[in-house]
Amino acid sequence: MSSRAKVGKQKNIGTNRSLMSRIIRDRQLYLILIPFLLYYIIFVYKPMGGILIAFKDYSVYKGIADSPWVGLKYFEQFFNGEYFVRLLRNTSLISLYTIIFSFPAPLILALLLNEVRHAKFKSAIQTCTYLPHFISAVVIAGLVTNFLAPSNGLINNIIRMFGGESIYFLTKPEYFRTIYILMNIWTEVGYGSIVYIAAISAIDMQLYEACEIDGGNRFTKMWHVTLPGILPTIVTLFIIAIGGFLNVGYEKIILLYQPATYETADIISTYVYRIGIEQANYSMSTAVNLFNSVIGFILVSMANYISNKVNDTGLW
Amino acid sequence: MKKSLKYTALALAALMCAGLAGCGKDNADSSVNTDYDSEYLISDEPIELTCFFIRNDSKYSEDLDMWKKAAEMTNVSLKTVSSKNVSDKQQAFNTMLASGNIPDIVVYDDAKTYLSQYGQEGAFEPIDELIKEYAPHIQKEFDRPEIKNYVTASDGHIYYVPSMNQAKIAAGWFIRQDWLDKLGLPMPTTVDEYHDTLLAFRNNDPNGNGIQDEVPYFSRFNGMGYLLYLWDATETFTQKDGVVYYGPTGDEFKTGYANITKWYNEGLIDKEIYTRGGKSRDKLLGENVGGSTHDWFGSTAQFNDMLKDSVPGINFVAFAPPNGKEYVIREQALVQGAGISANSKYKVEAVKFMDFFFSDAGSKLMNFGLEGVHYDMVDGKPVFRDFVIHGDKTAIDILQEAGSCSQFPYMQDFWYEEQWLNDTAKAGVELYLDNNYLVDPFPTLSFTQEEQDLINEKMPDIQTYLSETTQEWVFGNKDVESEFAGFVEQLKKLGIDEVTEVYQAAYDRYLGK
Numbered sequence: 001m002s003s004r005a006k007v008g009k010q011k012n013i014g015t016n017r018s019l020m021s022r023i024i025r026d027r028q029l030y031l032i033l034i035p036f037l038l039y040y041i042i043f044v045y046k047p048m049g050g051i052l053i054a055f056k057d058y059s060v061y062k063g064i065a066d067s068p069w070v071g072l073k074y075f076e077q078f079f080n081g082e083y084f085v086r087l088l089r090n091t092s093l094i095s096l097y098t099i100i101f102s103f104p105a106p107l108i109l110a111l112l113l114n115e116v117r118h119a120k121f122k123s124a125i126q127t128c129t130y131l132p133h134f135i136s137a138v139v140i141a142g143l144v145t146n147f148l149a150p151s152n153g154l155i156n157n158i159i160r161m162f163g164g165e166s167i168y169f170l171t172k173p174e175y176f177r178t179i180y181i182l183m184n185i186w187t188e189v190g191y192g193s194i195v196y197i198a199a200i201s202a203i204d205m206q207l208y209e210a211c212e213i214d215g216g217n218r219f220t221k222m223w224h225v226t227l228p229g230i231l232p233t234i235v236t237l238f239i240i241a242i243g244g245f246l247n248v249g250y251e252k253i254i255l256l257y258q259p260a261t262y263e264t265a266d267i268i269s270t271y272v273y274r275i276g277i278e279q280a281n282y283s284m285s286t287a288v289n290l291f292n293s294v295i296g297f298i299l300v301s302m303a304n305y306i307s308n309k310v311n312d313t314g315l316w
Numbered sequence: 317m318k319k320s321l322k323y324t325a326l327a328l329a330a331l332m333c334a335g336l337a338g339c340g341k342d343n344a345d346s347s348v349n350t351d352y353d354s355e356y357l358i359s360d361e362p363i364e365l366t367c368f369f370i371r372n373d374s375k376y377s378e379d380l381d382m383w384k385k386a387a388e389m390t391n392v393s394l395k396t397v398s399s400k401n402v403s404d405k406q407q408a409f410n411t412m413l414a415s416g417n418i419p420d421i422v423v424y425d426d427a428k429t430y431l432s433q434y435g436q437e438g439a440f441e442p443i444d445e446l447i448k449e450y451a452p453h454i455q456k457e458f459d460r461p462e463i464k465n466y467v468t469a470s471d472g473h474i475y476y477v478p479s480m481n482q483a484k485i486a487a488g489w490f491i492r493q494d495w496l497d498k499l500g501l502p503m504p505t506t507v508d509e510y511h512d513t514l515l516a517f518r519n520n521d522p523n524g525n526g527i528q529d530e531v532p533y534f535s536r537f538n539g540m541g542y543l544l545y546l547w548d549a550t551e552t553f554t555q556k557d558g559v560v561y562y563g564p565t566g567d568e569f570k571t572g573y574a575n576i577t578k579w580y581n582e583g584l585i586d587k588e589i590y591t592r593g594g595k596s597r598d599k600l601l602g603e604n605v606g607g608s609t610h611d612w613f614g615s616t617a618q619f620n621d622m623l624k625d626s627v628p629g630i631n632f633v634a635f636a637p638p639n640g641k642e643y644v645i646r647e648q649a650l651v652q653g654a655g656i657s658a659n660s661k662y663k664v665e666a667v668k669f670m671d672f673f674f675s676d677a678g679s680k681l682m683n684f685g686l687e688g689v690h691y692d693m694v695d696g697k698p699v700f701r702d703f704v705i706h707g708d709k710t711a712i713d714i715l716q717e718a719g720s721c722s723q724f725p726y727m728q729d730f731w732y733e734e735q736w737l738n739d740t741a742k743a744g745v746e747l748y749l750d751n752n753y754l755v756d757p758f759p760t761l762s763f764t765q766e767e768q769d770l771i772n773e774k775m776p777d778i779q780t781y782l783s784e785t786t787q788e789w790v791f792g793n794k795d796v797e798s799e800f801a802g803f804v805e806q807l808k809k810l811g812i813d814e815v816t817e818v819y820q821a822a823y824d825r826y827l828g829k
Contacts, residue, residue, distance in 0.1 A: 044417075057769075059433075059434070059437060060410045060411045060413045060414050060434070061414070061416075061434045061437050061438070061439045063414065077773055080779070080809055081776075081777055082777045083777060083780060123515060124595075129603075132805070145591055149588060150587055150588065151587060151590070153590060168588075170591055171522065171591075171787070171791050175349065240346045258590055258591065258787060259590075259780075259783035259784040259786070259787045260590070260784065260787035261787060261789055262780060262783075262784045263784070266780070271780075274776055274779075274780070275772070281772055284772075298391075
């Protein structure tokens with residue numbers, strides 16, 4: 001008993017000593033680490049103090065410390081707003097659809113590309129699918145608006161060619177989410193697939209050979225070798241995606257929506273953007289973003305917990 | 317050997333540069349106080365005022381000719397302390413405020429709101445007394461009640477000098493005269509006649525291509541705002557006999573939207589009016605399908621020249637407002653302007669320097685550039701040289717590159733613009749001015765912090781509801797008459813009455829009650 005305790009104690013001291021001596025031994029590596037630590041302290045942790053302005057009537061000139069406290073005024077304003085429920089519903093639905101439809105798209109593209117044997121065809125496809133990612137959101141939204149224009153847009157020309165009536169898509173609330181999700185897939189699918197393609201190329205070829213010897217065809221190889229091989233990557237990206245659940249980017253929506261489609265298109269961040277345009281209302285924006293972050297944090301923690309239980313992989 | 321030659325050349329080049337720079341400087345110094353009488357001199361010794369001044373197109377620099385000239389004449393030069401490569405003005409403004417280190421003169425887009433707000437918190441100097449004492453030219457403008465009431469903050473002080481407009485005339489109604497002639501129609505003189513004209517544009521193929529592709533009314537300012545003016549309605553606050561009310565709660569708004577909904581569904585209004593964007597005027601006129609719009613005189617009339625080859629016979633002319641009233645006019649004072657730091661050592665000089673640009677010489681520098689370079693005096697009037705009006709670039713670009721036509725407060729002389737208007741535009745301007753169509757708009761008011769808080773809280777929801785509902789009416793071809801009572805009720809539920817009270821209080825202050 002006592003000897004065991006002694007051993008434990010010694011071991012403890014041993015690790016401490018070795019930690020210190022390891023730091024001293026690897027001091028050069030730790031020196032390299034310092035700039036990155038400073039980056040996080042200065043640009044990530046220090047500004048967190050700014051969250052305080054969500055509870056204050058913030059004036060830029062008075063500064064954070066001297067602005068008067070207002071408690072939960074801005075949270076109450078946001079939660080009691082006429083449109084809070086609709087905003088929350090639209091934000092969650094657009095996020096949910098993004099996770100269901102946009103998230104798997106690059107994965108599927110990567111798996112398909114992995115099966116292509118013609119190298120030139122493969123790289124041509126990759127280049128074409130990457131390209132939209134590098135075009136600015138304003139141009140993309142302009143293209144989409146033109147494609148969907150009722151008078152001479154591409155889509156409506158096709159509809160009319162088959163004898164249909166042209167539809168003013170961008171003013172119909174029922175089409176908005178579909179348009180938005182499709183546009184997102186179109187712009188991001190190629191770029192998103194890069195990570196998966198990299199992960200796939202890291203899989204040991206011997207596993208494929210073994211599977212082949214066992215009589216596996218292309219599909220079984222994909223199912224039993226490729227997918228398990230890149231599962232950690234998928235899970236990591238998925239958890240990150242969950243974290244941004246309420247942080248739907250507002251730029252593309254602002255460019256596409258109309259008051260007529262607010263019913264399905266108006267999300268928390270576009271609403272905050274409109275408030276911000278009205279007046280520089282920093283306290284309100286901070287309050288709303290704090291709310292977004294808290295929800296995001298809860299969701300990430302949950303996703304990570306489940307992932308650890310089910311898959312033994314997670315972010316922490 | 318070769319190397320040393322190179323260095324010698326370099327050294328020589330450096331010397332020459334230094335020499336040139338030195339010369340430049342000497343010239344500038346020696347010319348100070350010599351060519352001008354002391355009328356405009358602000359200080360005996362040359363002084364330098366620090367300045368916050370950002371133009372997004374980064375054309376501004378204190379090294380531009382106009383500013384050099386102003387410095388020569390006044391002995392005051394500006395030194396911008398803000399970075400010249402900032403794209404986000406608001407952020408730069410906030411950083412400057414938060415640092416507590418405020419330059420002598422601050423020029424900003426919405427000086428009316430922010431300089432007044434932070435002025436009341438102590439960042440900017442109340443300048444009403446200084447102006448009374450040291451700035452006779454500005455004071456002359458401030459003596460006009462509409463200017464004074466406009467710039468006065470809710471605490472009764474003035475914290476900024478605004479950019480000002482001499483002329484009110486800005487925009488008007490335009491129609492394809494050649495289409496009218498082709499269809500044998502008279503110029504519409506009432507709203508009903510305007511409706512029938514647009515209907516004829518729609519149905520009778522005035523562009524003669526055999527397809528019904530005409531867009532009778534279009535607007536590059538997304539939405540129905542200008543069309544509403546035909547029924548004297550507005551989407552913002554307004555007043556009748558001193559009683560303030562929210563435009564959309566008025567009966568004229570109901571009439572307006574009932575008609576707009578009808579017009580839209582008859583195909584008289586551009587189907588894509590909400591999504592077509594800022595280029596719709598270029599596109600629809602260029603394709604010879606646009607019939608009528610409401611837009612700025614100068615730029616709209618120019619389409620006749622630009623399109624005379626591609627759209628033969630195009631004659632897009634201004635016509636009198638069908639309801640006899642023109643609501644789109646330039647405000648006499650703008651929200652943009654400049655203020656003075658509360659900590660400045662040179663408050664008097666700064667006020668005098670601002671006043672300089674409202675004097676005859678300063679005003680000419682700002683409006684017309686440099687005499688002998690951009691303009692010559694003909695019969696006592698500054699007349700632009702040909703390259704300014706007919707150059708590769710627009711007149712305003714050329715002048716701004718010299719530092720003129722700046723955001724720095726000055727009184728914009730209509731003569732500056734009139735010189736490059738074409739005959740169509742001039743005819744339009746005359747028509748509107750001679751018949752007194754212009755109606756003064758509801759002023760931009762100054763609010764106290766509490767009032768502003770209430771507006772910030774209520775208005776986003778109200779505006780969301782307004783824009784959403786009006787589009788529903790238009791797209792859904794709804795019966796506005798029957799929907800209107802419920803609409804007003806919902807506005808009340810969203811708190812429009814409280815906001816209206818705030819506006820009324822601010823308006824009473826504006827009137828000096």
